[in-house]
Amino acid sequence: MPYRSRNCSQNSWLLRLPETMRFLKLTIAYDGTEFVGWQVQPNGRSVQAELETAWKAITGETLRVTACGRTDSGVHAAGQVCSLTTASKLEPAVIQRALNAVLPRDLCLLELSERPEEFHAIRDCLEKTYRYQIQAGRLLDVFQRRYAWHVPVRLDVPAMQQAAATLVGRQDFAAFQASGSERYSTIRTISRAEVQSFDEGLFQRVWIEVTADGFLYNMVRCIAGSLVLVGQGKRPPPWLGEAIRSRDRAQTGPTAPAHGLTMLSAVHRQPGQKTSGSGAGDDAPGDEE
DSSP: OOEEEEEETTTTEEEEEETTOEEEEEEEEEOGGGOSBSSOOTTSOOHHHHHHHHHHHHHOOOOOOEESBOOBTTOEEEEEEEEEEEOOOOOHHHHHHHHHHHSOTTEEEEEEEEESSOOOTTTTEEEEEEEEEEEESSSOOGGGTTTSEEESSOOOHHHHHHHHGGGOEEEEOGGGOOTTSOOSOOEEEEEEEEEEEEEETTEEEEEEEEEESOOOTTHHHHHHHHHHHHHTTSSOTHHHHHHHHHTOGGGSOOOOOGGGEEEEEEEEOOTTOOOOSOGGGGGOSOBOO
């Protein structure tokens, strides 16, 4: 059988695949409450295991599904992007319907498309966006308790917005990396960091959205915890810039709870487009949020 080769200098290995193999891009959503995270774990349900089990039930193939962001236990996703290589000849629309028929109710395949060339969810990723949701105020909104961090005081959103502006740019974000998954480089480029507020009667809702070319372990949750300190008036807005420059995790705020975080979307290179060579792509195996 003829083979195609790809010299992947980034990992110093040669990938050899039959020409009949197909490269698929999957976009999925999941409620992370009952999952131990994206990655297969021996101690509970993982998103990766559920997808791979469903795939085998439909196609008979045992394979590995790769996600562009390895979300942690309790973290949700509205637009997680995955990749896989398959020998199945089933049409993408047929596979999507069949998978959604067997997947659990807290996991859904939103889109499935075939790529004309080899596609890898991590290496081909250009940027990702996360949203952290906060429900502020004395009373708890019981309908948001699985998806938003309840902070029992109203927050000063303009102060949080001022502080968030210091995050934008290419900087060393070592101060916002939780221990447990240290990276070769802690330099990342944040292209957008916004804080939005919505008043809904008894409740104040605050969204923190961050777009970057890569993220460190629990980076968005560390940012959210720090911005809440500013919103509570416990730190002034300029403090966040000083914390970044310190490169010291002890100088920043707490790690916000996992359940408030949602991976919103990811942007990947188009066929024929080269990656920039910066960001998390140089520091595989991908983000862990």
